[in-house]
Amino acid sequence: MNIDMIEQAAGRLQGHARRTPLLSSPFLDDIAGRRVFVKAECLQHTGSFKFRGAWSAISALTDNALKTGVIAFSSGNHAQGVALAARLHGAPATIVMPSDAPQLKIDNTRALGAEVVLYDRAGESREEIGAKLAAEKGLTLIKPFDEPQVIAGQGTCGLEIAEQAAAEGIDQADVLVCCGGGGFTSGIALALEAKAPGLRPRPVEPEDFDDVTRSLVSGKIEMNEKSSGSLCDAILTEKPGDITFPIMHRLCGPGIVVPEADCLRAMVQAFVRLKIVLEPGGAIALAAALYHGDQIEGDAVIATASGGNVDRQIFQNALETYGDEI
């Protein structure tokens, strides 16, 4: 993994992925006590940064591999990113999803042209089902994060952050990244190392799912005890990846751990002040910027807003519960 792979991915994404805006509001600056910038990846195609990595990986395949098709396991954002990127390449996509995934996400993935294979989360292994399908049909597996071309695609967001921060006159700041398996964080970290070394990437994780934060402290891969039970579903992973962790360990500042309630508060702030829709996991970096500033250094902070695929009911609950605080 190196900056050349990210720049090559940026070339392949040119004209296909969206260059998302870096947003700000004086009201958020007042809350944080420093300038706050939000990289709005919820505005990316399919509503999350995942489209970048999916496009990067799929656009690097041979014509034969494209013709045969791709496969991915995901209940959420990666599924939609792979489905759309595959469709736009004319490649068949198979997505293995748990049968208890939200119906809307299943419907969306199908509507984007993918074949959805449902499995029983309790009794079946998605890896086994996927491996069997991949072997039978010769499909190429697009992993969600521990895959060089996926990391390179997510890193293109870091190239944009470097350019957009420079345009705002910012050359020293913490860059807070919503962190699951570390594909987004490590890709951004590599891009910033090369293009804006004064910008320091820092993973942000939900309480009880702070595997990366703990791994950075211990210097080895640590696991989460729980596998579910947070509204931040988009960034719940068992542990950092074998490829992503060494990159994060070399380049990232300390992790920040945020309670779920602060994510919901940040969703409401993003709604009122930035006019963007965030899912809880996609709001966690903004939550750190707004409510955990004592752990942040510098006069400015950049928060990634990684996705906006939130269930309507969860969004309404956030507005109901925290709307009056604004």
Added chain:
Amino acid sequence: MNIDMIEQAAGRLQGHARRTPLLSSPFLDDIAGRRVFVKAECLQHTGSFKFRGAWSAISALTDNALKTGVIAFSSGNHAQGVALAARLHGAPATIVMPSDAPQLKIDNTRALGAEVVLYDRAGESREEIGAKLAAEKGLTLIKPFDEPQVIAGQGTCGLEIAEQAAAEGIDQADVLVCCGGGGFTSGIALALEAKAPGLRPRPVEPEDFDDVTRSLVSGKIEMNEKSSGSLCDAILTEKPGDITFPIMHRLCGPGIVVPEADCLRAMVQAFVRLKIVLEPGGAIALAAALYHGDQIEGDAVIATASGGNVDRQIFQNALETYGDEI
């Protein structure tokens, strides 16, 4: 009014106003039966395109005029645009607002550094209060739409639409514009005339407030009978402006009139598919694109999304009422 004024305004806005993205979603294309592009001005500073016109007008003032200060009448988006643009120029701003304006909008305008003068909508005239204050203190009045430098500022959005449409390969399409007094519509129309003559501007208005649509038919300025009673508060005006109407009459295609319920539906679509927050009046052009396509020509349509300053309760009601349709 001409394209030179818009290009000069664009020069003054460079690095200050945001270049907002042109968003899209295959799901919206499916609803409309053609490609749909949304110019997301809700992501502009202060949550609406109004910041463009305010910055354009204020940045054209002399140092003396800036030092003395500016005044505006508005209960909404223009107020916030003027307040922020004035603050960033170091100019005192006085905003005359009705005492029954939403407390949040009053608070926001004050928080942006403006002096808010409240008046009783029933018993007092904001024009008289404003004229008196302007005369006493020598303040410069920044009109909301019928003012060349304001129109020039709004026209910078049209320059961006022309460039962004070209990047998408679109050179023939209707451009639907959320229309109140016509400042946004006429500015965009002048920009498109010069830069993308195949793009045809079309005003979109709420039922019962279709003064521009009727004026375009009759060829003279027509008035609305009602002055309130629509959720589309941002685009309710008595009549088109003396400057804006001739421009619209020369350059615009027929108006489109949209029921309020369709604006709420479009707000929900923007929430689910684009991850942006729109106010009812800011969603009216998207509503026309999605639900009134029989009045639109071409394989693609561009809808402006003019603002996102929506009361939380109205947004929640829209999600409750129409969320299950998605």
